[in-house]
Amino acid sequence: MNQPLLxxxxxxxxxxxxxxxAMGFLHHSNYLTYFEIGRTxxxxxxxGSYRRLEELQLFLVVVRIDVRYRKPARYDDVLQLKxxxxxxxxxxxxxxxxxxxxxxxxxxxxxxIACVDSNGxxxxxxxxxxxxxxxxxxxxx
Numbered sequence: 373m374n375q376p377l378l379x380x381x382x383x384x385x386x387x388x389x390x391x392x393x394a395m396g397f398l399h400h401s402n403y404l405t406y407f408e409i410g411r412t413x414x415x416x417x418x419x420g421s422y423r424r425l426e427e428l429q430l431f432l433v434v435v436r437i438d439v440r441y442r443k444p445a446r447y448d449d450v451l452q453l454k455x456x457x458x459x460x461x462x463x464x465x466x467x468x469x470x471x472x473x474x475x476x477x478x479x480x481x482x483x484x485i486a487c488v489d490s491n492g493x494x495x496x497x498x499x500x501x502x503x504x505x506x507x508x509x510x511x512x513x
Contacts, residue, residue: 377418377502378414378417378418379456379457380414380454380455380456380457381410381413381414381417381454381455381456382452382453382454382455383409383410383413383452383453383455384450384451384452384453385406385409385450385451385452385453386448386449386450386451387445387446387447387448387449387451388447389447389448391447392446392447396446396447397444397445397446398444398445398446398447398449400439400441403439403441403471403479403481404437404439406451406453406471407437407453407455407467407469407481407483409453410453410454410455410467410469411432411455411467411483411485413455414455414456414457414467415502418502419502419503419506420501420502420505420506421505421506422505424504424505424506425501425505428504428505429489429490430487430488430489430495430498431487431488431489431490432465432485432486432487433485433486433488434483434484434485435464435484435485435486436483436484437481437482437483437484438481438482438483439479439480439481440479440480440481441478441479442477442478442479442480443473443476443477443478444478445471445473445478449473450473451471451472451473451478452471452472452473453469453470453471453472454469454470454471454472455467455468455469456468456469458482460497462496462497463486463487463494463495463496463497464484464485464486464487464497465484465485465497466482466483466484466485467482467483467485468480468481468482469481469482469483
């Protein structure tokens, strides 16, 4: 029995000291790393494995990302990152992100990632992407 694919996931992230700037704020570039963590953890929660995807010579690359910074995060803040698949096409996935500290919205973003082969040529995303990248011996009921 196939269950519907998970399209949303929340990840908790604690701001590390090395991620802050001279003012003590989370540096703007680290938000992109957090969004990557969100995408990876969503795929993992679905049962997929980026490592296995790359073994199959398929790569998901960022082709666009837009970020709106609303309020700063600081060292040791515990944040919740909500990542959602907002749109799919045969070769692209679009994600939306919301980063919270408690009820406060700190940042929002949207990204487009494309599936390419090892030469960088655009590829169709396999319809059974999660299934073919699932690690051996791992079942998702």
